[in-house]
Amino acid sequence: MSATAGDDETTGAAAGTPAGQVLLEVRGLVRGFDSLRALDGADITVHEGTITGLIGPNGAGKTTLFNVITGFYMAQAGRVVFDGHDITNLPPHRIFRHGLCRTFQIPREHESLSVLENLMLVPTGQQGESLMNAWFRPGAVRRQERANRDKALEVLEFVELSHVRDEYARNLSGGQKKLLELARILMTDPRLVLLDEPGAGVNPTLMQRLTDNIRYLNAERGITFLVIEHDMDMIMSLCDPVIVMSEGRQLMTGPPEVVRRDPRVLEAYLGGQYAVAEG
Amino acid sequence: METLVLVKAMLLFVPLALAFGLVLPARAWRPLAAVVVGAVVALAAAAGLSAGLLAYGVSFAIMGCVYALLALGLNTQWGYTGHLNFGVAGFFAVGAFTSALVTIEAPTGVAAQYTQMAFGLNMPFLVGVLAAAVVSGVVAFLIAVPVLRLRMDFLAIATIGVAEIIRLIFQNERWLANGPQPLRGIPQPMHCLVEANGCGWAPGWLNGALSVLSPRDYPLFYLVIIAVFVALVYVVIERACRSPWGRMLRAVRDEESSAAMNGKPITYVRIQSFVVGAVIMGIAGALYAHYTVTIDYSHFHALFATFLVWVMLMLGGSGNNRGAIIGGFIVWGVWSGTAFLADAIEPLLALISDDLPRRAAYFRWLLVALLLAGIVLFRPQGLLREEKVVSRYLRD
Numbered sequence: 155m156s157a158t159a160g161d162d163e164t165t166g167a168a169a170g171t172p173a174g175q176v177l178l179e180v181r182g183l184v185r186g187f188d189s190l191r192a193l194d195g196a197d198i199t200v201h202e203g204t205i206t207g208l209i210g211p212n213g214a215g216k217t218t219l220f221n222v223i224t225g226f227y228m229a230q231a232g233r234v235v236f237d238g239h240d241i242t243n244l245p246p247h248r249i250f251r252h253g254l255c256r257t258f259q260i261p262r263e264h265e266s267l268s269v270l271e272n273l274m275l276v277p278t279g280q281q282g283e284s285l286m287n288a289w290f291r292p293g294a295v296r297r298q299e300r301a302n303r304d305k306a307l308e309v310l311e312f313v314e315l316s317h318v319r320d321e322y323a324r325n326l327s328g329g330q331k332k333l334l335e336l337a338r339i340l341m342t343d344p345r346l347v348l349l350d351e352p353g354a355g356v357n358p359t360l361m362q363r364l365t366d367n368i369r370y371l372n373a374e375r376g377i378t379f380l381v382i383e384h385d386m387d388m389i390m391s392l393c394d395p396v397i398v399m400s401e402g403r404q405l406m407t408g409p410p411e412v413v414r415r416d417p418r419v420l421e422a423y424l425g426g427q428y429a430v431a432e433g
Numbered sequence: 434m435e436t437l438v439l440v441k442a443m444l445l446f447v448p449l450a451l452a453f454g455l456v457l458p459a460r461a462w463r464p465l466a467a468v469v470v471g472a473v474v475a476l477a478a479a480a481g482l483s484a485g486l487l488a489y490g491v492s493f494a495i496m497g498c499v500y501a502l503l504a505l506g507l508n509t510q511w512g513y514t515g516h517l518n519f520g521v522a523g524f525f526a527v528g529a530f531t532s533a534l535v536t537i538e539a540p541t542g543v544a545a546q547y548t549q550m551a552f553g554l555n556m557p558f559l560v561g562v563l564a565a566a567v568v569s570g571v572v573a574f575l576i577a578v579p580v581l582r583l584r585m586d587f588l589a590i591a592t593i594g595v596a597e598i599i600r601l602i603f604q605n606e607r608w609l610a611n612g613p614q615p616l617r618g619i620p621q622p623m624h625c626l627v628e629a630n631g632c633g634w635a636p637g638w639l640n641g642a643l644s645v646l647s648p649r650d651y652p653l654f655y656l657v658i659i660a661v662f663v664a665l666v667y668v669v670i671e672r673a674c675r676s677p678w679g680r681m682l683r684a685v686r687d688e689e690s691s692a693a694m695n696g697k698p699i700t701y702v703r704i705q706s707f708v709v710g711a712v713i714m715g716i717a718g719a720l721y722a723h724y725t726v727t728i729d730y731s732h733f734h735a736l737f738a739t740f741l742v743w744v745m746l747m748l749g750g751s752g753n754n755r756g757a758i759i760g761g762f763i764v765w766g767v768w769s770g771t772a773f774l775a776d777a778i779e780p781l782l783a784l785i786s787d788d789l790p791r792r793a794a795y796f797r798w799l800l801v802a803l804l805l806a807g808i809v810l811f812r813p814q815g816l817l818r819e820e821k822v823v824s825r826y827l828r829d
Contacts, residue, residue: 223691226690226693230530245693245698245699245700246690246693246694246699247699250693251696262690263687263688264683264684264689264691264692265690266686266687266819267687268684268750268821268822271680271827274595274677274680275681275684275692275697276696278696280677282677282824282826284678288672288676288677288678289669289672289673292672295676295677295826298677299677299826303827322821324649338695374654
């Protein structure tokens with residue numbers, strides 16, 4: 155029902171937002187768990203250069219959408235096209251190599267590695283990850299390790315985590331772990347980053363730092379973001395356009411101020427009570 | 434007499450120097466200290482210990498080395514990658530039987546009626562060890578593809594089942610390795626050096642110098658060989674683990690999904706570590722077979738070849754290769770020591786009930802179980818904890 159309604163109300167372009175080319179296109183994605191259809195023909199479009207918000211009531215299928223896009227769950231129907239490549243149901247590490255990264259709702263740091271090595275792990279194409287090189291080409295591995303360390307130190311400087319670089323990642327506070335997730339993204343050169351509730355459980359000061367960082371990366375490094383968030387203030391100030399999901403589909407999409415006023419969105423969040431109250 | 438002491442001391446020097454190199458603290462003077470202390474202790478042991486005590490010490494050290502290798506293999510799988518492999522015995526058996534089948538000469542004539550076996554290629558010792566490593570690795574790979582989809586306790590159940598299957602194959606397939614009967618006559622490398630005529634390939638002066646040794650001194654040679662193997666495996670595996678490869682393993686152990694989202698091929702990494710660990714266990718099996726000369730299926734029960742190894746790794750420190758070796762020796766010491774203890778308490782048990790002394794052997798397992806409980810409760814990280822910095826390139 156509402157999927158079609160969402161389609162005619164086109165994205166940011168119609169609302170005057172300068173949108174680049176289509177970077178991520180999700181068409182008719184279906185994923186069920188037993189009798190529950192978490193994704194029920196979801197259609198999502200993300201344009202290059204945007205910070206696109208993804209909101210919706212609990213159980214709307216937002217995180218499932220992330221999991222299917224990034225290859226953690228298999229799609230039962232539908233397609234995911236990223237930058238012209240069909241990445242549907244590829245394993246996560248292959249999707250990553252296309253330049254698509256994600257963070258998790260609850261940070262998933264490598265707890266027994268130091269903060270520094272959490273970051274040094276990230277770069278792809280590390281020679282030392284092959285046994286043969288680890289045994290027989292220590293020189294090449296050493297050079298690469300130096301370069302990766304320098305880059306990691308730079309990134310730690312940027313997210314202001316330098317002082318904990320030798321700490322075990324498990325000993326970081328919740329907020330620092332969020333910053334670490336962001337730092338890991340910075341170790342690569344992603345085209346699109348999926349952020350799953352970056353603001354959850356984060357104090358206002360840190361939240362400000364996070365949003366500043368996201369804005370900076372978007373503006374200066376041209377990274378596109380797709381952000382799931384429940385904090386409406388953050389969504390409204392950071393994202394344009396905003397996609398609303400409900401019951402496994404896209405309900406609508408548009409600039410934040412339009413979305414905020416749309417009765418269908420309120421209805422989705424309030425589960426029909428609003429419609430009854432208004433008559 | 435004097436030359437005998439000197440020759441024995443020279444042979445003892447190699448394993449002792451390597452052992453001190455392992456346990457002494459990592460300082461600039463370590464290599465020198467290991468050499469000096471190793472030489473002094475070797476001389477003292479060769480001159481001071483009675484022949485019986487020395488022989489006991491040497492056989493103890495050889496089995497300690499076998500277990501140290503098993504613990505090193507398990508450390509790659511469990512310590513670094515978190516594979517809950519309860520099938521150590523299976524790869525140990527594959528290595529032992531492979532090397533035996535490759536190096537034994539196929540029986541002919543009357544002997545062939547008593548011993549049935551496949552292969553019997555009569556190849557040299559090193560070829561046997563190599564074959565053990567390769568076959569064990571291939572078996573691990575074939576098992577890994579279906580079984581590594583499982584995690585933790587499910588993986589443990591599956592691997593213990595695989596190990597039992599492997600043991601039962603060797604127990605029942607007569608054509609393969611003489612079925613329930615033992616496989617005898619596994620050749621011992623360089624054994625001719627201690628024989629009266631010496632080795633054909635050795636220079637005359639060497640045969641002359643070693644002519645003071647008798648065949649019962651052979652374990653001294655074998656200790657040198659196996660100690661060198663432990664050292665080589667340690668260096669090779671430590672190099673791999675203290676590099677981005679090891680970091681990748683640890684990352685997968687800690688948080689698979691995150692490692693996948695950082696572009697690491699999880700399945701490939703998990704299989705790699707499983708196979709590398711199994712290769713080391715296969716080498717341990719080969720070295721065990723050439724030491725004991727006679728093997729049969731009963732040597733590869735899970736209690737000795739799997740769970741004792743687990744206790745060793747837990748005690749030494751999961752994720753620390755030095756700890757794995759040290760744990761191997763300590764637990765093997767505890768296990769050997771409890772044999773005396775079990776003998777000693779037999780009269781005491783007889784007082785309680787006529788039936789009990791026959792079961793004194795189980796008392797040893799009770800003690801090992803208590804040791805394990807103690808480790809888990811009081812020092813879960815083991816004697817040597819996992820090191821914080823993985824990459825050795827970050828140490829400077």
